[in-house]
Amino acid sequence: MNKEKISVITLGCSKNTVDSERLMSQLKLNKFDLIDDPNKADSVVINTCGFIDAAKEESINTILSAIELKKKGKLKKVIVAGCLSERYMNDLMKEIPEVDAFFGTEAYEGIVREFGGNLKYELLGERIVTTPKHFAYLKISEGCDNPCSFCAIPLMRGVHKTKPMEDLLNEASLLSAKGVKELILIGQDTTDYGIDLYGKRNIAELLRRLSEISGIEWIRLLYVYPSHLPDELIEEIAVNPKICKYIDIPLQHISDNVLKSMRRGITKRRTVELLQQLKERIPNLTLRTTFIVGYPNETENEFEELCNFVRDIKFDRFGVFNYSVEENTPSFILNDPVPLETKEERKATLMEIQKNISEEKNRMFIGKKMKVVIDGFENNRYIGRTERDAPEVDGEVIIDAKKGALEIGEFYDVEIYNCNEYDLFGKLSEVSKLHTQAKESQ
Numbered sequence: 001m002n003k004e005k006i007s008v009i010t011l012g013c014s015k016n017t018v019d020s021e022r023l024m025s026q027l028k029l030n031k032f033d034l035i036d037d038p039n040k041a042d043s044v045v046i047n048t049c050g051f052i053d054a055a056k057e058e059s060i061n062t063i064l065s066a067i068e069l070k071k072k073g074k075l076k077k078v079i080v081a082g083c084l085s086e087r088y089m090n091d092l093m094k095e096i097p098e099v100d101a102f103f104g105t106e107a108y109e110g111i112v113r114e115f116g117g118n119l120k121y122e123l124l125g126e127r128i129v130t131t132p133k134h135f136a137y138l139k140i141s142e143g144c145d146n147p148c149s150f151c152a153i154p155l156m157r158g159v160h161k162t163k164p165m166e167d168l169l170n171e172a173s174l175l176s177a178k179g180v181k182e183l184i185l186i187g188q189d190t191t192d193y194g195i196d197l198y199g200k201r202n203i204a205e206l207l208r209r210l211s212e213i214s215g216i217e218w219i220r221l222l223y224v225y226p227s228h229l230p231d232e233l234i235e236e237i238a239v240n241p242k243i244c245k246y247i248d249i250p251l252q253h254i255s256d257n258v259l260k261s262m263r264r265g266i267t268k269r270r271t272v273e274l275l276q277q278l279k280e281r282i283p284n285l286t287l288r289t290t291f292i293v294g295y296p297n298e299t300e301n302e303f304e305e306l307c308n309f310v311r312d313i314k315f316d317r318f319g320v321f322n323y324s325v326e327e328n329t330p331s332f333i334l335n336d337p338v339p340l341e342t343k344e345e346r347k348a349t350l351m352e353i354q355k356n357i358s359e360e361k362n363r364m365f366i367g368k369k370m371k372v373v374i375d376g377f378e379n380n381r382y383i384g385r386t387e388r389d390a391p392e393v394d395g396e397v398i399i400d401a402k403k404g405a406l407e408i409g410e411f412y413d414v415e416i417y418n419c420n421e422y423d424l425f426g427k428l429s430e431v432s433k434l435h436t437q438a439k440e441s442q
Contacts (some may be wrong), residue, residue: 002306003031003032003033004032004033004035004042004115004116005032005034005035005040005041005042005288006027006032006033006039006041006042006043006044007034007035007036007037007038007041007043007045007364008020008023008024008027008033008034008044008047009038009044009045009047009062010047010130011047011048011049011058011059011062011067011082011093012047012048012049012051012053012055012059012082012083013049013051013186013187014137014184014186014222014392015137015139015188016047016049016082016189016275017130017131017135017137018138018139018186019047019082019105019106019139020047020063020105020123021109021127021128021129021130021378022048022108022125022126022127022165023045023047023081024127024128024130025123025126025127025128026108026112026117026119026120026123026124026126027112027115027117027119029120029123029126030115030117030118030120031117031258032039032110032115032117034128038066038069038072038075038164039069040076040218041075042076042077043075043076043079043115044069044075044077044078044079045079045080045081045111046059046062046063046078046079046080046081046082047081047082048062048080048081048082048083048084048085049083049084050082050083050084050085050086050087050088050152050156051152051153052265052321052322052324053324053328055084058085059082059084060208063078063080063092063096063099063434064096066078066094067098067099069145069412070098071098075306076209077100077101077114077115078099078100078103079099079100079102079103079111079114080092080099080102080103081102081103081104081105081111082104082105083105083106083156083157084266085102085103085104086105086156086157087152087155087156087174089102089104090341096324099437100114101114101132101373104156105142105156105157106142108124108193108430109343119139125156125167125170125174126174126179127171127174127175129175129178129180130374130406131391132376133178133179133180133390133409134179134180134181134182134373134375134408134409134410135180135182135183135184135218135290135373135391136175136179136180136183137184137185137186138168138171138172138175138183138185138186138210139163139186139187140162140163140165140168140185140186140187140190140193140203140206141160141161141162141187141188141190142157142158142160142161142163142187142188142191143157143158143159143160143170143188144157144159144160144188144189145159145160145192145195146189146191146225146265147263147265147330147402148252148262148263148329149200149227149262149263149329149330149331150252150262150295150323150324150326150328150329150331151290151329152326152328152329153188155328155329156190159196160188160189160195160196160349162192162193162195162196162197162198163197163222165194165202165205165206165209168206168210169209169210169213171308172210172213172216173213173288176213176214176215176216176281177215179215179216179409180215180219180408181216181217181373181411182216182217182219182220182373183210183216183218183219183220184205184220184222185210185220185221185393186222186223187220187223188223189223189225190203190221190222190223190224190225191203191224191225191228191229191230191233192225192228193206194206201230201233203230203233204230204232204235205234206238207219207221207233207236207237207240207243207322208236208240210349210418211240211242211243216242217242217411218242218243218244218373218387219240219242219243219244220243220244220246220390221243221244221246221247221248222235222248222390223248223250223299224247224248224249224250225249225250225263226249226250226251226266226271227264227266227270228263228265229248229249229274229363231305232265234277234278234281234282235281237282238281238283239283239404244286244387245282245283245284245286245387246259246285246286246288246387246388246390247278247284247285247286247287247288248288248289248390249287249289250289250290251271251289251290251291252264252290252291252292253291253292253295253298253302253306254271254305254306254309254318255298255302255305255306257297257302258295258297258298258302260429261295261296261297261331261334261433262295262331262365263311264332264340268309272313275287275313277407278333281404284398286316286317286387286388287313287315287316287317288316288317288318288390288393288394289317289318290318290319290321290405291306291310291318291320291321291350292320292321292323293306293320293321293322293323293343293347293350294322294323294324294338294339294340294342294346294347295331295336295338295388296323296331296335296336297334298323298338299376299434303346306347306350307350307353310350310351310353310354310357311353311357314357314360315357316388317358317360317388317389317393317394317395318354320347320350320351321347322343322344323336323338323343324339325439328399339418342432347394350371354357355421355422356421358421358422359397359419359421360418362419362422362423362424363419365416365419365420365424366417366418366419367415367416367417368414368415368416369413369414369415369416369429370386370397370413370414370416370426371386371387371411371412371413371414372384372385372386372397372399372411372412372413372426373385373410373411374399374406374407374408374409374410374411374412374413375391375396375408376408377403377408379407380403381398381399381400381401382398382399382401382405382406383395383396383397383398383399384396384399384412384414384426386424387398392421395415395422395424395425395426396422396423397414397423397426398423398424398425398426399412399414399425399426399427399428400425400426400427401427405428412428413428413429414426414427414428414429414440415427415428415429
């Protein structure tokens with residue numbers, strides 16, 4: 001009897017990636033075949049994103065494409081899950097009745113049962129890692145308690161729920177045993193870790209205990225909320241050699257009027273003080289942030305204030321999103337008065353400012369040696385990252401070396417000889433060559 005072939009399509013953020021990896025493990029434990037290409041599968045599960053308009057559109061288009069395959073007889077089942085389904089399930093059921101079943105977020109049991117399997121509760125922490133084997137995301141919490149006016153995440157993911165520390169340590173140990181060397185901690189708000197389960201924010205303790213796991217060399221922290229960043233977290237990042245000197249701290253804006261309307265719980269003055277404190281206490285810190293442009297009450301003056309702030313602070317990395325009006329969020333009543341054209345112009349202006357800053361910062365590394373992890377080999381060159389770079393969202397180090405000279409997932413000393421706005425160009429230092437030769441001679 002042929003086993004059913006299932007393709008899991010993941011859209012959206014790294015949190016969805018982890019959810020899909022857990023689901024795939026459960027499907028495999030139930031003896032189903034996992035297929036990357038939906039065109040060669042019997043059924044597909046689409047793990048959707050519903051965060052902003054562009055993500056919703058991508059999710060809808062992916063569902064419709066799967067439905068077309070089903071109409072042609074190439075698919076037996078189309079299952080839709082994830083954030084978009086969680087939020088708009090009733091609407092989707094009416095608009096796309098060809099979908100066989102809809103599920104919300106983390107609905108592992110329902111999806112497995114839909115295919116005739118049973119959830120293996122004792123193995124729920126198991127995952128099929130879909131990232132390169134040397135790094136993996138570790139989702140430390142689910143949901144969010146912050147009242148941001150523009151954000152629909154609480155509608156899709158619920159309130160903040162801490163994952164028990166011992167479960168995370170076990171999961172991290174399993175990942176390390178599979179060859180993972182870099183853990184990337186994620187959650188809707190990683191600074192709130194522990195507040196509901198332990199009565200305090202103990203993200204620093206989690207970082208410290210994760211760093212004690214053998215085989216883990218880098219630990220990277222994403223999605224740090226600025227208004228309640230624990231002092232002990234700053235200290236742990238500063239002193240722990242395994243924790244990347246890298247903080248992703250989404251600020252969204254800097255104008256007090258906009259921040260107040262956004263319900264961010266922080267002022268411009270406090271933001272500037274926090275950033276100065278981080279830079280002073282954590283040597284060689286890399287700061288990543290994100291901003292929203294075109295928020296309903298963002299005037300030209302407030303946008304210019306944001307531009308000046310970016311010029312002054314000189315962030316190492318950032319992203320910019322256009323404001324997206326979301327139903328049932330507090331800002332929905334403000335409508336969407338800023339034209340899309342204006343949003344795009346503001347976004348382009350901010351990115352142009354950042355491009356110049358990024359190139360200026362990159363030039364500082366020319367002639368220096370940097371520790372680099374190798375992610376892959378493309379176009380006859382190796383692609384790596386430094387401690388300053390999270391995968392998929394930051395820059396890369398492009399290394400001149402023949403295929404076979406380096407090992408994917410290994411760390412090397414790389415000498416930087418050139419750069420552009422976002423990437424560095426390097427060659428193996430003499431130290432790395434000696435290490436490589438020593439490994440080959442063994």
